[in-house]
Amino acid sequence: MKNTLAFLLLMFLPFLAESSELYEPIKTFQADRSALSRKYSNALSEEYFERFGRLYEDWLTTVQDMDYGALSEDGKIDYLAFKNYLEKAVFFHDKAFSEYKEVADVKDFADELEAFYIFRRSAQKPDAKAIAAQFTDAKKNLQGKIEQLPSTTPYSSWQKAELAADVIGSLQETLEEAYLFYNDYDPAFTWWVKKPWEELSALLESYEKALKAHYENFIVKDDGSGIIGKPIGAEAIKKELEFELIPYTAQELIDEAERQFAYCEKEMLKASQELGYGNDWKAALEHVKNSYAPPGEWPGDVYDLAVEATEYVEKHDLITIPELAKETWRTKMMSPEAQRVNPFFLGGEAIIISYPTSTMTQEEKLMSMRGNNPHFSRATVQHEIIPGHHLQGFMNQRHKPYRRMFYTPFWIEGWALYWELNLWDKSFPRNASDKVGMLFWRMHRCARIIFSLNYHLGNMTPQECIDFLVDKVGHEYANAEAEVRRSFEGNYGPLYQIAYMVGGLQFYALKAEMVDQGTMSEKEFHDFIMTQNTLPIELIRARIKGETLSKDHRTSWRFLD
Template identity: 60%
Template sequence: MLSFLTFKRIIELYMPILKRVFFFVVFVSSLTFQTAHANELYEMISQFEADKYALMRKYTIQESAEYYERFSKFYADWSGALKQVAFDKLSQQGKVDYILLKNQLDKELYFLKIKQKDFEEVAYVTEFAAPIYTFIRERRRGAPVNAIALAKTFDEMLGAIKGSREKISKAIPFSSWQKADKASDIVRSLRENLKESCEFYKGYEPLFTWWVEKPYDTLSVSLKLYEDFLRKHYVNTSVKDDGSGIIGRPIGREALIKSLQTEFISYSPEEIIAIAQKQFAWCDAEMLKASQAMGFGNNWKAAMEKVKNMYVPAGQQPALIDSLAEEAIRFVEQHNLITVPALAKETWRMRMMSPQAQKINPFFLGGEEIIISYPTNTMEHREKMMSMRGNNPHFSRATVQHELIPGHHLQQFMNERYKPYRNVFDTPFWIEGWALYWEFNLWDKDFPKTPEDRIGMLFWRMHRCARIIFSLNYHLGKMTPQQCIDFLVERVGHEYANAAAEVRRSFTGGYGPLYQIAYMVGGLQFYGLRKELVDSGKMTEKDFHDRILHEGNIPVDLVRAILTNQPLKEDHKATWKFAQ
């Protein structure tokens, strides 16, 4: 038999190997666990996303008949494949994923067809360009080029462009600036892809460089002039800029309703506006209470002015943000509201936003990094003061936890670790709604300590109400960008430059038409679900919050379906009246 000391030496000798074996077993077990819980459609969803982006990387002329035809076929093929799945045999998680994929296919095809219809109405502006399109398609596989013939083709295109421009200039102008923009975008897409194709051969094919370089340069300039001409060729009664300098694209009521349906929202645009107005009325009453507590009576704007002027000096904003972030983390942990992994607390960080970016994002942005808006030396004095006043400590107290923990940073941290394949279905109603929900929840738990804190939180709550009202009315054709700016200044108390930046961000920042309503509407969804499951005693608050972050970034209506084990059909439609 081995002595104790001998046994001990053997254990010490082989312990590093044993540790590696142990952690390998744990790792494999973890992968097996995640695969088992990824459910039946995990691979199908992953393949759909991979296929889509593979095609997007190949068919780069997005304003072309080729692009629209290929992607119409893509969605039709995938819809056919999904129909082969036996929905009734799926688990609850599988049924949710089926509904999500079906909805994604329907949504993307619907908006593709709208864009295709707009394209077909003005596609004649490049009817002369078939040889260029052929050259671009053949270049994808590196086809040999007859440089002399291509130079001749490019030279002939100059006359074709001139003829097309003369013909269009004599015809009735486009009926709207949107159509003019679409026509111009078709030429821009062609020009940019032609540039890429020529750069592929330039320098590698000696004859190509010698023959084609100059004709291409001349053709590129001609296409750019044609593109600019088309963008301005519309009737004077079509107003593109109302004087604000902000040019968006209102989508209209029909597209708004379809967008809401694809987000599994059971309300009409008008009903959502009414919900926002009701929330606004609550904010007004609470704002008056805070104003009175500060000694300003019913003059809440004077109370807000005092709060704005409590900004920290230049250079001290990062220290403030750090302290506010730590305060929010302590609060949710001390109240046992949610699990905050140690690594999530460790890995958040901050950086400053450039003056140029602050013209679009006058406040914070967040995630793993919190991006701070605060003045820099290159700003005008007036800009500096508006930035400091708009990012004062009491306004910031509501937004730091929104951006970091328990908001966006914790959200993204968990997304990368739990059902990440569902990120293909990402929705602002889950992303922004979750962060806004925490503003509701922390308010209820007396997170704001002073009247000034309450004014800071109420400012943002009023801001979310206003976002719903101005963005939906804009897309319904009832408000212009300038009216939206004025509304934010008068109704919410924004600094003018910050209001202009907010409206610019809403309509030209690359966000979808429902993005700005998603904050409060998504927040109300989570708030309604919390009442249903936590206030009723069916779940603890911590379990409720943890479960949400384990289900991935999906419409809240389907989060509810998972948490309540709701019976589902493959053509699921939202009926949930969460705002009641």
Template identity: 50%
Template structure:
């Protein structure tokens, strides 16, 4: 009985609430999962972006979860929980800022859609299945059409519009049109009188909103100016101040100018290595001629899948032989191929990957010039790097592990996602994966491409270069086929990518490389331990990966400070 006393006393203390509470390490992952579900549910309900009810409800949701975090005793949290805290708070603060900025932008654009309230009212009435009075609704929509027509005429007569007004207005009107389509489909045919009264007025509304959205895009001052660029590519340069803000958010403590300097230093290394390979092939200092030689090694139509399979087998065998990372059997079993459509290749002229590698190669509808550029730009030596970038150990393995380890952290981070795949290109180079001068040229082409991405994307977003200048830079400095360069620039600026996405490849790769030097090269971890651990922590800024692996917990209000690249010594 005496032996039971201490145990019973402990139970009493724990149950009575006098014991110090254990760190709530499980709460934050649950909140992160709940927030994602809550956000999705509200976004589907309040389906017109930027309305007052949308902004208020979403802001309330963000504030609710920020308050939960603020109630925690940060110092009492474990290292893992502190990382979750930092990730979640970062996500919520960015969401709050975006909501605030969106609301301000839309407020400035409100005069362009004075008819908005009528559309909001119609949509909100349908959410809970309100029974409409078809004749009365038709009259309301008829008046709505007159108001939209008046707005169209007013904008047609005016000058071009500032992008800060035209762009959010066009997006808002597109959401209105989609919401009205759902409204109409809900009642159409199910209520015969509704269909009789509303078919013509609704059809007119839909067409007017399409016209208005198109007009606002044409009147966009940025887009109008960019049409003078012969490329015809119309993007949305965000400016110097926003680039700097986003770099801090992504935990990259370098200025745009310093990032361009890093790219130029890495470019210089590539130039030296390219010349070495060119000399080995007998082209001397004319490395562009050596690059042309490599491009001509393309395979005939129908043979590209065989090349991809061979390169996949070689890369996976190489990483296993060198014990670089764990490759789950199911990940190897479940990857597969498909062929990329002609339309998609115009935006993305190279492979994409994950569980499925999408192969970019000519289709019969392409012109002769397009076919040749596609085959030359996806030759086997260029593909030597892209296959393991897209499959294993790159995106295919990443996505497989993300779904199975700490999936609540799974929000896209380009520096982690693309940086990891680029890091493996660099690592396999260092480990001797390229077997010939042609292989080295193929892998160097991609490394030069990632250097170029930093330079052209930053210069574009800072307003220094046009899309055409970016295309010319890729052709002249890297050796791209012109159609492929056009596709790359179009993808970068009109494909829905974050403005920092293109620079994330090289910069994220350099972050992982710096971390590898500190932990693997020093002998503190093996390659396999290092790589497996990163994937099991899921996606996050690489500076937080560093905090985990080095067991260096961030302070509650820490700011990015990891200078992972020595601008004086490297490469």
């Protein structure tokens, strides 16, 4: 027993020593939120919005009442990150609640239905006959609403129509859970309620389908690309940037992306001339694409590229890499279905390799191989494994793991992209083909800023985004289509695609302040970043510079200037 306690203390003492005074409040908030999520399962109900609104407001008050001046330096950083997190939660929760209220009348027949699933939580024996009558009445009311729907004013957008449909879908799902809790376990309930429920459930599904189509096509849902996203608009982008501590407008970021792109084009011309293609850099790009490896050999080549990148950063003493981090990364192959959304590598503890299979058409096979050629991939393997995402994940589990709640793609993707910029400066590309590969990806990240922000601002359609990637960056068409589908239909936030280059430029600017000015070595800089876990980079800047920010700090770091 004593040995076990000693072992546990040895395990947790380093972790506890790294934790700030905000550790327990942050973990308690997470536990509160998780408990309420399990209790209030219908996320499109007034009950849910009101309860979670109170949760966020109560915790925001709790945090604001803390004695900021008495906190340690890490405590102050955690305070600002936690307060920012809660302010963002309050803002977007209130926004979602307002949008819900605009369509909530679609379930004005459902008061007793909601009372039923709330009653079910008590696990008490229900009045089965009364519930059967309630279901029958609701079915009659619902039938009337379906019949009247064509004569009512359509929703002004397909997004609003889908929200109305989702309200009914969420109601149906929650009711089904309550129904199944009693069905067959309570003979009287089963005898009375089974048939009324089956009829009501089928009608709810019909109503959901009808609502989804009940809109005027003022905003085009499908521009012909088959990619259907949900542009959030200028005001939401502005707020998202504020909460990510990015003190620039969407247009300023687009302008910076275009400047970065112009730099890449100049460098592409130099590489093109080295390869003998003069000023036709797209011809040089074609040359590099056609350097693809045979399918059977490619996984082994990817493994070698990852080892090469690790050895490079170690040889140049750029960052500390734990032996276990080098031992534990793995490789997987990406399915053909997944490649429709992720045409290139994905990574973390495992690098997921995109390459063709026998089920693909000849055209699809060539696009996959050309888009994942060795020179393109050399710039992305280190992004995914070491010193990129795998090393990030490994260190995040071991240093201030409670900060993972503050997850931001500007830290996650920005760090990996920063290494592409840093290694470019260190002459990591061995030849002109490698330069083309690295520049292609850099141009791609610039293009992500341009097309994704313009899409959310309403200035570009998905098809225009695809064409932009093909014409401007030189993507294979299928890869461009998959990239746009990933951007707008994947499980990514609206700023995710801009976070690569913008976050990379933040780290690049911070390195210029701390390393290039001689305050610390490059290895010390990189190792420090790896101990801070995922935070808005402006807060990491304050911590590494030893600056104390005010309790009401608002973003002010003009890192692009």
